[in-house]
Amino acid sequence: MINIPKPLIYVSVFGTVCGSAYLVKDMFSGKDYKMKTTAANKVIIITGANTGLGKEATRLLAIKNATVVMACRDIEKCEKSRVELALMSRNKRLFCRKCDLSSQESIRQFADKFQKEFNRLDVLINNAGVMRCKKSLTKEGIETHLGVNHMGHFLLTNLLLDCLKKSAPSRIINVTTLKHASSKINKQDLNSSTLYNEEEAYNQSKLANLMFTAKLAENLKDTGVTANAIYPGMCTTDISRHLPYYNSFTRFFIKPVAWLFLKSAAKGSQTLVYAALDPELENITGQFISNFEIIPMPYQVRRQRDVEWLWKVSEKWTRVKENVS
Numbered sequence: 001m002i003n004i005p006k007p008l009i010y011v012s013v014f015g016t017v018c019g020s021a022y023l024v025k026d027m028f029s030g031k032d033y034k035m036k037t038t039a040a041n042k043v044i045i046i047t048g049a050n051t052g053l054g055k056e057a058t059r060l061l062a063i064k065n066a067t068v069v070m071a072c073r074d075i076e077k078c079e080k081s082r083v084e085l086a087l088m089s090r091n092k093r094l095f096c097r098k099c100d101l102s103s104q105e106s107i108r109q110f111a112d113k114f115q116k117e118f119n120r121l122d123v124l125i126n127n128a129g130v131m132r133c134k135k136s137l138t139k140e141g142i143e144t145h146l147g148v149n150h151m152g153h154f155l156l157t158n159l160l161l162d163c164l165k166k167s168a169p170s171r172i173i174n175v176t177t178l179k180h181a182s183s184k185i186n187k188q189d190l191n192s193s194t195l196y197n198e199e200e201a202y203n204q205s206k207l208a209n210l211m212f213t214a215k216l217a218e219n220l221k222d223t224g225v226t227a228n229a230i231y232p233g234m235c236t237t238d239i240s241r242h243l244p245y246y247n248s249f250t251r252f253f254i255k256p257v258a259w260l261f262l263k264s265a266a267k268g269s270q271t272l273v274y275a276a277l278d279p280e281l282e283n284i285t286g287q288f289i290s291n292f293e294i295i296p297m298p299y300q301v302r303r304q305r306d307v308e309w310l311w312k313v314s315e316k317w318t319r320v321k322e323n324v325s
Contacts, residue, residue, distance in 0.1 A: 039066035048128025056269035101152030149205035168224025217286030232268035
């Protein structure tokens with residue numbers, strides 16, 4: 001009988017457990033975008049580009065030689081990330097620009113400055129967002145989930161449409177979620193003034209992203225500009241910072257489990273890059289993309305009357321027609 005030293009047994013067991021954990025994580029993480037598509041000569045805007053999915057998408061696009069404008073609320077954090085990514089990718093064409101989606105004035109200033117600095121826009125990635133935060137309002141008095149996740153990107157996109165049309169073929173990508181089973185656009189209390197539920201407010205804003213995508217694709221038919229929504233998967237990013245466990249003692253138990261079963265930001269960003277660059281999607285518009293595949297839009301988006309209603313309210317609340325001819 002072979003007498004195996006206990007330390008060797010412990011090391012073997014530890015190695016087996018770690019190896020199994022990485023296999024499980026790899027199974028849940030999904031595919032990588034492996035096509036060697038270049039982004040040279042493309043100008044791309046990514047909102048929320050200093051952290052999470054936005055930062056990882058910026059990294060991948062920088063490696064592919066894109067010119068990336070990092071549209072962020074916190075310019076200091078943005079600059080720190082820009083320097084890191086520029087050094088890593090050896091791409092100097094990364095630019096930080098302030099764009100606070102909770103301020104329509106800031107969005108207008110960003111769009112105006114961008115169009116003075118750049119003569120084209122190939123891809124607009126509407127990525128930034130907030131999730132499950134306590135009730136608060138944007139500078140215009142709009143509930144924060146709705147104001148940032150939907151209205152802010154609605155305004156930004158409309159302000160940049162002329163630039164996108166001139167640069168066609170070009171693309172608009174709206175990042176959203178799959179939480180639509182019980183989601184609805186609350187026509188009676190769109191701004192959550194009467195009753196506020198953080199989960200319902202978040203879900204409403206992400207459903208609005210899909211309705212916006214569908215209507216935008218319809219409006220842009222035959223312009224060479226496509227509009228699609230993407231779901232990057234459940235990822236471990238800072239967007240979960242408002243969840244109860246994030247800063248509590250339970251995070252020490254939950255985060256390891258989250259690491260095992262959720263995608264990393266690097267993995268989640270693969271779908272963003274696919275939607276931004278893949279040649280097969282050049283003429284695909286008005287679709288919902290997850291894990292490199294087109295999936296059905298939720299039934300709520302097929303309610304044309306609700307989609308039209310939300311678009312008109314969005315135009316009114318953002319005063320977009322005052323800026324777009």
